[in-house]
Amino acid sequence: MDIDRLQGREDVAELLEQLSVLTLRHLTDHRELSFTAAATLARLDRAGPARLTALAAAEGVTQPSMTQLVQRLERQGLVTRVSDPDDGRVALIAVTDEGRALLAAHKQARRDRLTDLLATLSEAQAASLIAALPAVRQLLRNAARSRTPSGTTS
Amino acid sequence: MDIDRLQGREDVAELLEQLSVLTLRHLTDHRELSFTAAATLARLDRAGPARLTALAAAEGVTQPSMTQLVQRLERQGLVTRVSDPDDGRVALIAVTDEGRALLAAHKQARRDRLTDLLATLSEAQAASLIAALPAVRQLLRNAARSRTPSGTTS
């Protein structure tokens, strides 16, 4: 324990990448939903409809990329575009029921595989992971805040 | 704290994906090195030269994908191909000094950004993250083992 704590901060970045690779490559199904597609749908699901440029900024891609992605998602029936009556330029994107269903299935599949993996850990190790979750949540909040100087409320 | 522990396992998968998105999208520079490229270089760096098909299997991509990737990496001078004198068919891939340097720079950049993020956490939260590292390490080992029924040692 002490050894790990001493060199801990040094290794966090390295482990974080390997963990990300594991999650995205081996824990997630990419045949139906790409990286950005899944993240975008998840965002629409938890934060509600958003305009295209806001989505692009939130996901860290350019506006043309998001335009293309939305076009593909629309073709698949996972999102719909709603014209804003107040402003004819904006395209409000909303997730459809079909999109929500696919997202849920996706999430469930990942959770299942992760459950199998977590079962290989000892009780103490699993507990240490769970104990770290609040810190991870805080980390994600801080990261999101540091990227949005001014709030982009819908 | 208790609330988080109670619903902990339910949220692990969700947090893991958001963490991956954060790491790969906002903590990592993709201009010089792609996802698979970075993972492949890192593997070559820590495990030594490997044959193309073994690399493809380890990174979870098809053999043609790895062929293309190696060709691009070779063009950039990051890896070299060594013909195996014993078996003329195999192409052994090795990371070059230039590749190692780029990998180190990459790792350092990610570590720097992560350090900034970790600084926003309280001591207790950071400690809980560091305390979870051994479990993460074990998780990665178990995941790797579960994907390789028979050891593919070089």
Add this chain to the structure above:
DNA sequence: CGCGACAATATAAGGCGCTTATATAGCATG
């Protein structure tokens, strides 16, 4: 020694996902 079977890698064709640069359409203001 030459011939088929197999193993390792390469090539071809196609689609997604990303980029920069540029075009279009609606809004707002003088």
Add this chain to the structure above:
DNA sequence: CATGCTATATAAGCGCCTTATATTGTCGCG
């Protein structure tokens, strides 16, 4: 109502992945 700003779309191009197929080297066998 012309100008400029904002929101989105289009164009062109490359990286990265896929499946299907071709090439090349090795090996065993008669």
